[in-house]
Amino acid sequence: MNTAEPTDFIFDEPAEAAVAKAIARYPAGKQASAVMALLDIAQRQMGRRTGIAWVPRIAMDVVAKRLGMAPVRVYEVATFYTMFNTKPVGKYHLQVCTTTPCWLRGSDDVVAACKKASGIKDFGHTSEDGMFTMTEVECLGGCVNAPILQINDDYYEDLDGAKTEALLEKLKAGEPLPPAGSVIGRRASAPVTNQTTLLQDGPAAE
Ligand code: FES
The missing domain is CATH 1.10.10 (Arc Repressor Mutant, subunit A)
Structure with missing residues (x-):
């Protein structure tokens, strides 16, 4: 690089x-x-x-x-602003949110999986093959589906260690970035157990 x-x-x-x-x-x-x-x-x-x-x-x-x-x-x-890279970054910029809601929902596991799959030792470093750079970021505004990993412009949500590792392994194998969003199929920010409110139509407007 x-x-x-x-x-x-x-x-x-x-x-x-x-x-x-x-x-x-x-x-x-x-x-x-x-x-x-x-x-x-x-x-x-x-x-x-x-x-x-x-x-x-x-x-x-x-x-x-x-x-x-x-x-x-x-x-x-x-x-x-962490959105600007004042030093060169790898092909995939792994921006891991470690602020409280993401931390409570397992961002430590996401960080560990990023390190394991990329070989990066710590934040601010780039993997030897130039594929990945890992940056620690503050709240990305997606806490409702925490923990969040931003890769380049896209958010990957509801991650855990295993799913993060699998995602990075696919990138290492040359696959393109998968569709962004919840990795467990959550619809937008609906509850994980699916929609629980507004299940019936309200009264018709007069
Ligand atoms: S705390 Fe991680 S997105 Fe808000």
């Missing part, structure tokens, strides 16, 4: 279209509000072009220049 910082970065054609759209959402003089959108566009362009979705320093400088911001203000945003 090439982890060297590139020395130049320019937005490509599809990215430029997305940048123009993002900046146009804000009134004149407030274009700095588009900073998160532009960092995301830069990260996705890196993913498209190099196979590694991250935001190198030079891309942050391009974003700063485009939005008329001091570079340090862009660095502050990029390093605060």
